Amino acid sequence: MTVYADTPLWGRHGTVWGHLISDSSLEELHERAALAGLPPRAFDLDHYDWPTAQRPALERAGVVFVDGRELTRILIASGLRVPLVDRPAARARRTARDAALLGLERVPRDLIVGLLGHVDPLPDEPGAYRLTRDDASQPARIEARDQAGRKAADDFLALADAAARARGEAGFVGQVMDVALRPDQGSWAG
Structure with a gap:
């Protein structure tokens, strides 16, 4: 090897x-x-x-x-x-698995629970955000395209922290990239 x-x-x-x-x-x-x-x-x-x-x-x-x-x-x-053509599907499977760990009804564009790996870069779209937290005792690093993205990141973090605490952890450790929900898209929680 x-x-x-x-x-x-x-x-x-x-x-x-x-x-x-x-x-x-x-x-x-x-x-x-x-x-x-x-x-x-x-x-x-x-x-x-x-x-x-x-x-x-x-x-x-x-x-x-x-x-x-x-x-x-x-x-x-x-x-x-993982061939280039299969990478989006591999990321989607990882994201769906990790969204289920958090009990999310809606699956974000890219999500990792834990420290291993990184999500896609922040897209150039209104409401886009990318949140990273490598230690639950520290604040998250948030990149956001605008105020809607910043609020969406804060909302996601509150939900992810609650889900992690329900599993006995100190808070969410991981990374997410997504775009703010429109009012007609519902909510994160299931």
């Missing part, structure tokens, strides 16, 4: 990013990513995104570096790859 990384080529958030994959096991991938200091939020269905500054830590963790084509070949051969 080996973990591989390609050369960072994708610019975002003021740096350049690469991909980290396993040739056989997501568990191995998560362990090696943690050993290299990558946050669980960097996981994206079948790989981790890693910034160029993390290369020395990845080298110390025993990651093997290959070019992007070889990385893709290895990921496909592993059976772990």
Whole structure:
């Protein structure tokens, strides 16, 4: 079992990013990513995104570096790859599962309960929001396109906190991306 990384080529958030994959096991991938200091939020269905500054830590963790084509070949051969065409459905399944954990009647566009993975970026739409909370004792980080998005994020957090507390947790830990409900769309709670 080996973990591989390609050369960072994708610019975002003021740096350049690469991909980290396993040739056989997501568990191995998560362990090696943690050993290299990558946050669980960097996981994206079948790989981790890693910034160029993390290369020395990845080298110390025993990651093997290959070019992007070889990385893709290895990921496909592993059976772990989630093809681009299947990624929306994989996200939708994850979101539906996690919405059920919270007892939501309406499923948001993208939701993760817990620390592992990240939701899609904030869309450029009225009422859009993206909320992240990695520690229930800390305030959530909210990105919102407008006041309607901010209010929708606050409403979602109140509901998610109540659901988490009902399960014996301190509060919601996770990430959600959605757009504010219109009055004709009902409510979050079931």
